Amino acid sequence: MLVSLQIGSLIAPAYACGCGAMVVDRNSQVSVDRETSVVSWSGGAEQIVMQLTVRGNAPEAAWIMPVPRRATVELGDASLFSELETLTAPVRETRHYFWPHADDWPFGGSGSTSGDSAAAPSAAAPVGVVGRERLGPFDVARLTATDPTALEGWLTENGFELPDRLSTALRPYVEQKWEYVAIRLAPQEKGGPLLGRLDPLRLRFASDEPVYPMRLSRLATTPQSLGLYVLAAHRMEPRGRIGGPAPEVTYAERVDTGRDGGAYPALGELTGGKPVFLTAISQSFPRPERIDGDHELRATAADTPYRTTYYRDELLTVGPVPAWVLTLLGGVAVAVAAVLLVARSRRRRPVAPPPPVMAPPPLR
Template sequence: MLVSLQLGSLIAPAYACGCGAMVVNRDSRVEVARETSAVGWDGSTEQIVMQLSVRGNAPDAAWIMPVPHRATVELGDAALFTELRAITAPVHEDRHYFWPRDEDWPFRGSDDGAGDRAAAPGAAAPVDVVGRERLGPFDVARLTATDPEALEGWLRENGFELPDRLATALRPYVEQKWEYVAVRLAPEKRGAPLSGTLEPLRLRFASDRLVYPMRLSELATTPQTLDLYVLADHRMEPSGAIGGRPPKVAYAGRVDPAKEPYEALAAVTGDKPVFVTAIDQYFPSPERIDGDHELRATAEDTPYRTVVYRDTLLTWGGMPVWLLVPLGGAVAVVVALLLVARARRRRPVAPPPPVFTPPPLR
C-alpha cells in the first residue's frame, strides 16, 4: 500500500490547483489556500483522499478530478493527514559554534544563538453520469467524457463555465479516455461564501501504476510547491521532474503504525509497517508542467531525516569558550613568568672569583 501526501500553498486562479481543477461562476472567485491529498496503491487499485481549504466569495464551486478508470467516492478521514505530518516532521537539535558571530557579543551584545536555520474505459455517450451521491456537504457526480466540449456542456447545465485554458489542459486526459469525478462544493450554511477546510473525500479506482495527476497545475499563474509523502514497502521517488526543479527528499524511514500508534494510517495500510518517503518539489514556472507524477521504488532503502539546527555559541560556566582562549593564554604567560622568577631566586649564587694579588717587587 502506497500513500502520498501533497501539501501546497496554491493561491492561484480558481481553476488551478495541484490535483484537479476548481470552477466557479463568472462573478465569483475562490482560492485553494491549501490542498492535502493522500494517494494509495496496492498494485491494481489506487485511492486518493483529498482535503481542500478554500476561501473566496463564491456561493458554490465545481471541483473536477481526472482519473484513469471509473471511481467510487466516499468521505475520508481527516486524521490521516495529521498523522502523516507528525511522522515526517523534522527533528530539532542544538549545534554549537566556537567563534562569535555578528549577533553575538561583542558585536551585538547577545549570547543567543542564530535560531532555526533552517494518478479507462471509454463511454458510448459524450458525457455519461455513471453515478451520483450526496456525501456530507458534497454533491458528487462521476462522469465519463470523450471530449472537453461535452464536459463543458455538463458544467454549463449545472451552472458553471469551463475556462478555455482548462478545456485545453483537459484534452490529454480525454484522449487517454480517462474519466472524471465532478463535485459540487457548497458551504454548510446556505447563503454563506465557500470558505474554510472542507471534509476530505476518498476516491478509489483501478490503476496499473501509481500516478498523481499534476498536469492541470500548468494553469496556475503563481509558483507552486509540492510536498509529497509516500508510504510503501520501499523508499520511493518521482520518475521525473515534470517541468519543476529536481525533487528533494526531506524524510525517508520505516514506520510501524500499529506501534506508535497511528490509527488512521493503520486503517489504510492494514497495520503493516511501511517505508515513509517525504519529497519536496518547487515549480517556479507552472506553465512548464508537462505531465503527471509517477512514483517508483529507489535502488536502496536509505533512511534520511531532516534536521533543523539551532546554532548556539559554545559556553562553559555561562562564559563564551572563545573568551577563555585569550584569558588562558594570558594566565599561561603570567604563570610562566612567575616560574622563571622563582627559578631564578632559588638558583645558587656563585662566589666571586678570587682577586689576584701580584707579588711584591724586590
C-alpha cells in the first residue's frame, strides 16, 4: 500500500496555506489567492471545511495538513461558503447629522455627503497509512507517525521530497502525536494547470478543544491572510495572535440553521440543524515567518453580537431644505414674534391719570 501511493516528485514549497503546506515540483509555481475555512466544534467533535482558490502553472501539487486525532475526509458542499457569505455580509445604514459639514451648503457642495466608516494514540509502526480515498480531483492519504525521521523518510520514498524547512516544521506535530492528511491535487482536465476554485474538503476528527492548524504557514514567502468561520455553542475567539496582528471579528451572532424552512441547507447539514453561534474572524500575517503556533479557539466571556456596518452619512433635511436652515428660520421667526408682542402690549397698556391736586387749607 505504501508503494502504491505515488504522488509525484514534489520538491520546493511555493506556498503554505493557513491550514497546511502546499508543495509543487521545482519547475512549477502555484499560489493560493484565497483560503476560506469553517471550523465547527461541538462536544469534542471538530469539523474543518476548506476551500482554496489557486492559480499557477503546476499540473499537480500536494498538500499536507496536520490534525490532532484520526480524521475522516470527504468532499464538502461548496454552497456552504455562499450561505456564510450571505449571513455575514456587512450591512449598510444611513446616519443623519444636523449641522452642515465643510462640503455642505453654504460652505460648498450640494447639501449631502456620504462615506463608509466603516493527541492521538501512537501507531504500532513509525509510519502507517490508515486510509486512502479518491475524492473528486483529490487523492487523499491519512498517515500516522511516531518518529519525525521515519515520517520524513516515508514521505521521501513516496514522492514527497520535502525540503529541510518543511521537515523541521512538521516535527512539533510528530512530537505531539498528531496525524496527517496528505492530499494530491490534480486538475480536472489531465495535463492542464491547477486554476480556479477547488472543490472543498471536509475533515472530521475528535478534539478536546477547537483548533485550527496554522504552524506550517510560517513557510510562506508572501504575506498571508486568514478568513475563518467558527460554529460553536458560544461566541469564539483565538487564544493568541500566534505571530500576527490581533484577529478581527467581523460577525458574531446566534444563527438558527433551520429557519425559513431550510434557508441554509448546507449550514444546517454541517451543524445537524441546531442553532449555533457563528463567529467570523479575519487576520493578516504580513510576516508569516513569525507564526509560532496553531489557533486554539475558546469561548468569549459573553456572547455579544456584532456585525460589520458601513454607514452613509447624510445631512438631515425636511424635503429639499436642510433641517438646520428651518430651525434657524424658526428661531428668527420666534424672536421677531416675541419682539412684536412686547411692543404691541406696551402700546395697549392704559395710562394712569395724574393724582388730584389738593387745595391748600384756608388761612386763619
